[in-house]
Amino acid sequence: MATATEHAPSQTRQGPKLPVLEREKLILNGRSYHWITERICGVLENRQPFLWWLLFLPSALIAMVGVGLGLTYLVSTGVGVWGMTNRVFWGWDITNFVFWIGIGHAGTLISAVLFLTRQNWRTSINRAAEAMTIFAVMCAGIFPAFHVGRVWMAWFLAPIPNANAIWQNFKSPLLWDVFAVSTYFTISLIFWYLGMVPDLATIRDRCKPGLRKMLYGIFSLGWRGGNRQWSHYEMAYLLLAALSTPLVLSVHSVVSFDFATSIVPGWHTTIFPPYFVAGAIFGGFAMVLTIMVPARQLYGLHDVITMKHIDNMAKIILLTGTIVGYAYLMELFVAYYSGAKYEMDAFKFRITGPYWWAYLAMMSCNVLSPQLFWWKACRENLWVVMGVAMAVNIGMWFERFVIIVTTLARMFLPGDWKTYSPSYVEMALFIGTIGMFLALFLLFLRFLPCINIAEVKWTLLESDPHHDDHHDHPDHGVERIPAYQRELHGKAIVGPDN
Amino acid sequence: MSTTRKRVYGYLAEFGSASALYKAAEKVRDAGFRKWDCHTPYPVHGLDAAMGMKRSILPWFVFFGGMLGTATGFGLAYITQVEIYPTVVQAKPANIFTVPAFFPIMFELTILFSGFTTLFGLLALMKLPRLNHPLFASRQFHRATDDAFFIAVEARDPKFSPDGTRQFLEDIGGKSIELVEEED
Numbered sequence: 001m002a003t004a005t006e007h008a009p010s011q012t013r014q015g016p017k018l019p020v021l022e023r024e025k026l027i028l029n030g031r032s033y034h035w036i037t038e039r040i041c042g043v044l045e046n047r048q049p050f051l052w053w054l055l056f057l058p059s060a061l062i063a064m065v066g067v068g069l070g071l072t073y074l075v076s077t078g079v080g081v082w083g084m085t086n087r088v089f090w091g092w093d094i095t096n097f098v099f100w101i102g103i104g105h106a107g108t109l110i111s112a113v114l115f116l117t118r119q120n121w122r123t124s125i126n127r128a129a130e131a132m133t134i135f136a137v138m139c140a141g142i143f144p145a146f147h148v149g150r151v152w153m154a155w156f157l158a159p160i161p162n163a164n165a166i167w168q169n170f171k172s173p174l175l176w177d178v179f180a181v182s183t184y185f186t187i188s189l190i191f192w193y194l195g196m197v198p199d200l201a202t203i204r205d206r207c208k209p210g211l212r213k214m215l216y217g218i219f220s221l222g223w224r225g226g227n228r229q230w231s232h233y234e235m236a237y238l239l240l241a242a243l244s245t246p247l248v249l250s251v252h253s254v255v256s257f258d259f260a261t262s263i264v265p266g267w268h269t270t271i272f273p274p275y276f277v278a279g280a281i282f283g284g285f286a287m288v289l290t291i292m293v294p295a296r297q298l299y300g301l302h303d304v305i306t307m308k309h310i311d312n313m314a315k316i317i318l319l320t321g322t323i324v325g326y327a328y329l330m331e332l333f334v335a336y337y338s339g340a341k342y343e344m345d346a347f348k349f350r351i352t353g354p355y356w357w358a359y360l361a362m363m364s365c366n367v368l369s370p371q372l373f374w375w376k377a378c379r380e381n382l383w384v385v386m387g388v389a390m391a392v393n394i395g396m397w398f399e400r401f402v403i404i405v406t407t408l409a410r411m412f413l414p415g416d417w418k419t420y421s422p423s424y425v426e427m428a429l430f431i432g433t434i435g436m437f438l439a440l441f442l443l444f445l446r447f448l449p450c451i452n453i454a455e456v457k458w459t460l461l462e463s464d465p466h467h468d469d470h471h472d473h474p475d476h477g478v479e480r481i482p483a484y485q486r487e488l489h490g491k492a493i494v495g496p497d498n
Numbered sequence: 499m500s501t502t503r504k505r506v507y508g509y510l511a512e513f514g515s516a517s518a519l520y521k522a523a524e525k526v527r528d529a530g531f532r533k534w535d536c537h538t539p540y541p542v543h544g545l546d547a548a549m550g551m552k553r554s555i556l557p558w559f560v561f562f563g564g565m566l567g568t569a570t571g572f573g574l575a576y577i578t579q580v581e582i583y584p585t586v587v588q589a590k591p592a593n594i595f596t597v598p599a600f601f602p603i604m605f606e607l608t609i610l611f612s613g614f615t616t617l618f619g620l621l622a623l624m625k626l627p628r629l630n631h632p633l634f635a636s637r638q639f640h641r642a643t644d645d646a647f648f649i650a651v652e653a654r655d656p657k658f659s660p661d662g663t664r665q666f667l668e669d670i671g672g673k674s675i676e677l678v679e680e681e682d
Contacts (some may be wrong), residue, residue, distance in 0.1 A: 170600055171587060188614050221629075225538055243616070465519070
């Protein structure tokens with residue numbers, strides 16, 4: 001009985017030989033374990049290149065001015081400085097929140113979903129992507145935390161008994177958000193940290209005795225790489241991946257519930273949860289490329305992060321970008337087909353109203369620009385890849401802007417209709433969070449292993465304990481022949497060859 | 499000058515590759531050793547079976563941790579929304595039929611509790627954090643997190659003998675065998 005996985009005995013291997021497709025190697029140039037350790041640890045052990053300082057100092061400065069001063073001014077004066085003078089409350093702020101929280105999703109997706117689906121190419125990029133998740137969620141958290149006005153009362157969000165005997169409203173999407181985002185941050189942090197423990201031990205073992213060794217020693221928990229540890233560790237990693245996968249889908253779904261459970265035209269749509277999730281993965285992958293392609297160049301990680309990795313990410317951007325495009329069009333179709341007058345009007349306003357430029361930016365950056373990735377030449381050209389990734393970053397910000405601002409600017413009462421413009425504090429905070437994100441990421445490159453050393457080693461061929469077993473078996477070199485090829489095979493045996 | 503007494507921790511033997519380690523581990527297992535471990539720079543898959551180890555019991559902890567999270571989520575929402583402070587917001591009732599509105603938080607707390615159980619359960623099972631260990635005194639053990647594969651047989655194993663175990667490790671292909679001592 002021929003099945004796809006059956007091994008044909010070698011002596012009957014006649015007829016047309018169809019080559020088994022070889023997988024592209026994940027680590028190029030036959031690098032050794034030690035080379036991998038040296039190169040990845042070298043990133044944080046050697047002096048940082050000049051470009052690192054050139055990027056770090058302005059980012060840190062922008063973060064300090066934007067986030068530091070911006071928040072000080074906001075808290076000391078009141079949320080009025082966030083431009084609460086028209087109908088569009090927190091226009092940029094909620095845009096920024098949704099934008100940053102979305103950026104985080106690719107990190108979890110790469111580390112969890114690709115882990116569960118046994119995509120080994122994730123190993124070279126998952127650490128940096130997870131770091132990106134942590135920092136993006138930190139940036140995101142600033143906005144809801146400070147939009148409550150009196151930030152020192154933010155503990156009211158936590159369901160703990162208080163003197164007023166008032167409890168949070170568990171039926172409100174805003175409280176769901178509190179739980180979803182804080183859980184997401186905690187789990188991402190655990191996942192990131194646990195994944196890093198073996199690599200921190202690698203750095204510890206390379207340090208000279210001193211403060212550095214002590215600190216890495218404390219954070220590596222005394223890891224010894226014993227199989228009795230690895231066995232539990234791998235199980236924990238699998239469990240965390242399995243927990244993070246539904247979590248990441250739930251977080252952006254809950255974020256979209258903030259909108260979707262309202263009765264506001266343009267928000268009240270069932271497509272929001274999947275559409276937000278796809279958009280988040282889309283924007284997140286673009287951000288992974290935006291930071292990893294320069295880091296790869298800067299630290300010479302070409303053999304570990306290969307063009308194959310970039311190609312795969314580009315394909316995911318193409319896929320999710322197309323899903324997002326479908327969601328945009330489906331929104332329009334549903335608005336038209338449902339016959340809901342206000343819904344249709346909201347969309348007409350989005351496309352042709354005073355914010356047409358934002359809608360155009362969203363459409364061209366998110367739907368059109370990734371279509372370039374249909375061509376291999378575009379996926380292989382790093383300038384095009386970076387260009388599209390930047391376009392997607394911008395486009396995804398505009399997507400949230402379009403959803404939030406165009407809707408709030410035209411609510412039910414025409415007396416409320418206003419044109420929105422952000423206040424300086426809102427702008428400073430957003431630019432400040434970009435600086436904060438970059439500065440944190442650069443610090444991550446400086447102090448922590450930016451690539452998962454242990455897992456990258458694991459992808460090498462010789463890491464398989466049965467790698468050299470073919471010497472033990474007489475029938476080595478058996479080709480795997482798929483079922484449909486067997487038919488050809490059978491015909492060839494009775495063909496002119498014999 | 500050292501006057502502290504030393505106690506033997508065990509033998510540490512290096513093996514050339516993952517597959518050499520794998521085959522050696524099978525032999526150590528078959529020789530009946532109990533207190534021993536393989537130290538590798540990355541998880542070698544299949545080594546659990548070669549060492550005769552059982553599957554990790556961590557998922558059981560996590561399952562009950564997760565269930566506790568679900569119960570906490572439901573309890574928190576139900577007690578505060580229905581028992582203590584029933585409010586009707588947006589026409590959502592304050593009784594057990596409100597439960598769909600509690601699902602998101604029940605779900606999130608399930609994940610949160612499971613995550614914490616995974617973390618602390620793992621640390622307990624791995625017996626970490628433990629910052630000192632006799633093996634760290636070895637002159638070659640630092641390579642276990644870089645590119646070397648080791649088998650460490652502890653002296654507290656009933657089958658351990660100072661000469662016999664050394665010979666055994668040599669016979670199964672161990673190189674640069676080292677007697678690791680700890681300060682008493």
